[in-house]
Amino acid sequence: MISMPWAIYNRPSIQLGSLKAYVETNSEFSAHCFHPYLDIAAALGTDLYTTISDSSWAGEAVFSALLFEEKYPEAEKLFNKSLKKSAASASDRPVFEKTVKAVEEVCNRWLAETDWSSFQLVGVSVCFNQLLASLYISRKISNLAGSPPIVFGGSSCAGELGKSLLATFPWIDFVVDGEGEASLVDLLEYLTNQTGKLPDCIYSKAPVATSPLSQEITDLNALPTPDFDHYFKQLRITFPDSPFSPILPVEFSRGCWWNKCTFCNLNLQWHNYRAKNAEKMLSELSTLCKRFQCLDFTFCDNALPVGESKRFFDTMAQVEPDIRFFAEIRGTTSYESLLAFRKGGLDTIQVGIESLSTSLLTRMKKGVTTIENLAIMKHAMAAGIRLEGNLIVEFPGSTEQEVAETAENIAYVLPFHPLSAAAFFLGHGSPVACNPQEFGISAQLTHSKNKSLFPDSVLHTMTLLSSEYRGDRSKQKILWQPVRKKIEKWQEFHKLREDGQPPALRYRDGGNFIIIRQELADAPPLRHKLTGLSRQIYIFCSEIRTLDEIKKQFNSSKDSAILAFIDQLCQKRLMFREHSRVLSLAIRQRK
Incomplete structure (x- = not known):
């Protein structure tokens, strides 16, 4: 093989x-x-x-x-x-x-x-x-x-x-x-x-x-542990000086338990979502770790199984070896789960953020909203986990309002690890490809880059993973240029920060006041102090809260005063509000 x-x-x-x-x-x-x-x-x-x-x-x-x-x-x-x-x-x-x-x-x-x-x-x-x-x-x-x-x-x-x-x-x-x-x-x-x-x-x-x-x-669970003997045998011959430490791939599950994203064609080969139990995964990991003396693992899953992965990482938190993991997880994962995952060795995650516009997320059928995407970006950083992901640009049918919303919301996520711009591609078998009219696509065409790779006689009989399409491609390319530039500036901001620095938006709690430090891209850092009720509201909104929850928690205060406070901090990019839900963005800097 x-x-x-x-x-x-x-x-x-x-x-x-x-x-x-x-x-x-x-x-x-x-x-x-x-x-x-x-x-x-x-x-x-x-x-x-x-x-x-x-x-x-x-x-x-x-x-x-x-x-x-x-x-x-x-x-x-x-x-x-x-x-x-x-x-x-x-x-x-x-x-x-x-x-x-x-x-x-x-x-x-x-x-x-x-x-x-x-x-x-x-x-x-x-x-x-x-x-x-x-x-x-x-x-x-x-x-x-x-x-x-x-x-x-x-x-x-x-x-x-x-x-x-x-x-x-x-x-x-x-x-x-x-x-x-x-x-x-x-x-x-x-x-x-x-x-x-x-x-x-x-x-x-x-x-x-x-x-x-x-x-x-x-x-x-009936599958045997993967056998990587031949890779390591060849590795010793090809790289005798061992200039790098291999990362071992493992799989907890096959398929995707969500499997609704309209742009996705990653599950063409699967019919059902299936997962190993935590005990099987722990046994497999122990065998691979000892056999190949590796401490770095990457889960190949499209989405980790929710319950079993929590049991797995809870157990790993009690194990002595310093094992590190990479995994792809859903954007609905809670802060408590992220903390537990980090204690169990998960230090890097990929999350399908894809968009910072809720209407576009709805059309993509991501099952999350913009504020939930902001929450997991914040919570991952707070838990000490590096979050990687993409923002899909040039999605067919994107409106000027959705693009403007995305560009505006990048200012709110500036403190968090930057995402990458990923141009939409029409993937074979994806819901978009199967229902093209719904997304304004009038024809599916052979990808121009495949024309550079394959002779016409071969392309005539081939079905390939990606295609181009006739629709609003040219319009989308122009429309999304400002977002691409903002993503580049976002990435540049983090490149200039030294590794190991505390979060760019963080606060310290003094008991009856908090001090927030806010680093900006093109200006000196700002310092904000919140006291009394303002401090309490800000800390209460460390998790996503509805306005009704906030009003109920602080019922002795005027609703208008609470809303004015929230709107003021949203203007300063210290909080984010989406309709009736609110999230504080600063991460607590502990001792």
């Missing part, structure tokens, strides 16, 4: 590790895992490899030039354009010709070192940024004498995506749609015995008898 660039080099493939463990636990077959991206990272240097892997189009361009010689000039232009922002000047950008040549030499050397005829099947895991690399290496393998059949699987092979790969590229013999564990065992047994039927989620080049059997694992 093979995982190609541009997978993250300091992380073994969770797909290969899970498949290997399952195959060897549930059959008589053995599996060997190859991670050629380690060799390519060593040849290019890890900095350059990371630069290219961070830009999906640049990475695909390298292998487009190798797979389709006629596309070399266009691929080179796309490569240079994609990396333009990552280099201070043109002279700092990697040279395309040199990069392509180095990658080709590594691949040829790696292929020559292996006796491919000794394998019964070659499986290629195809996820984001791996399509052209996987097509290239699989074609090279198919041309070798005595090469075995080739099967593709992974998130980029779901449904019509996989069927189109099989129809377009003659060297692919099978494609697995969905989870691969049970399907891979069935395929191996079918190839060994040449009898029986294949599940209908396995697409075959040659006609075969199929049966509509579900191949999705119902109970994830």
